Amino acid sequence: xxxxxxxxxxxxxxxxxxxxxxxxxxxxxxxxxxxxxxxxxxxxxxxxxxxxxxxxxxxxxxxxxxxxxxxxxxxxxxxxxxxxxxxxxxxxxxxxxxxxxxxxxxxxxxxxxxxxxxxxxxxxxxxxxxxxxxxxxxxx
Numbered sequence: 001x002x003x004x005x006x007x008x009x010x011x012x013x014x015x016x017x018x019x020x021x022x023x024x025x026x027x028x029x030x031x032x033x034x035x036x037x038x039x040x041x042x043x044x045x046x047x048x049x050x051x052x053x054x055x056x057x058x059x060x061x062x063x064x065x066x067x068x069x070x071x072x073x074x075x076x077x078x079x080x081x082x083x084x085x086x087x088x089x090x091x092x093x094x095x096x097x098x099x100x101x102x103x104x105x106x107x108x109x110x111x112x113x114x115x116x117x118x119x120x121x122x123x124x125x126x127x128x129x130x131x132x133x134x135x136x137x138x139x140x
Contacts, residue, residue, distance in 0.1 A: 009137040012068045012106040012139045013054045019104035020097075021052050029092040033085075048078035049088055060136065067110070067138045086127045088133060090119070097133065107139040 024030055025037045035047035056071040076093060078086050094114070102109045115132040122128060 004122055008130065012058050012137065013070050015104055015106035016068075016070055016109070016135060016137055017052055017054050017072065020100060023100050024050065024052070024096055027096045029093060030089070030096065033089060048076060048086070050093065051075040051077075060114070065138050067136060068107075070135045071115075071139070072133040074131045074133065074136055076127075076131075078127045079125060080127070083127070086119075086129070090117075090129055090131075094131070104137070107137045110136045 021037055027029055030037065030050070033048060035049045037050045037052065045113045051074070053073045053075070054070050055073050058069045060067045060069050074093065074097075076086075076089060078089070097112065097114070099111055100109065112133060117129060117131040119127070119129045
């Protein structure tokens with residue numbers, strides 16, 4: 001297997017993550033209140049930040065199709081004591097995730113299911129929420 005073969009295997013995961021980032025970025029509420037939405041981890045400053053990453057992937061297939069199962073992790077971080085604002089951002093993110101369009105550049109999402117969510121206030125005053133989602137996509 002060559003390096004280009006490996007890059008080809010990662011392409012559906014990257015395309016799915018990019019599709020999710022783009023969809024979240026188009027939310028008027030999230031766009032107005034977030035510093036950025038990306039796959040890069042950044043320390044939150046005055047404005048909240050949302051990071052989208054993929055952690056686990058697995059191939060799956062059926063008769064006549066190839067698919068990919070991907071675990072997405074959305075991490076929302078916000079400085080300050082405004083828990084109501086933080087909760088409103090979480091609700092906006094989850095509502096947006098519930099309505100992600102199926103079609104994306106590398107295929108079609110078959111299922112997108114929330115797995116779990118953890119929220120905590122760290123010692124340095126940063127609210128953090130980690131939300132895990134499991135996606136299955138048919139790769140075209």
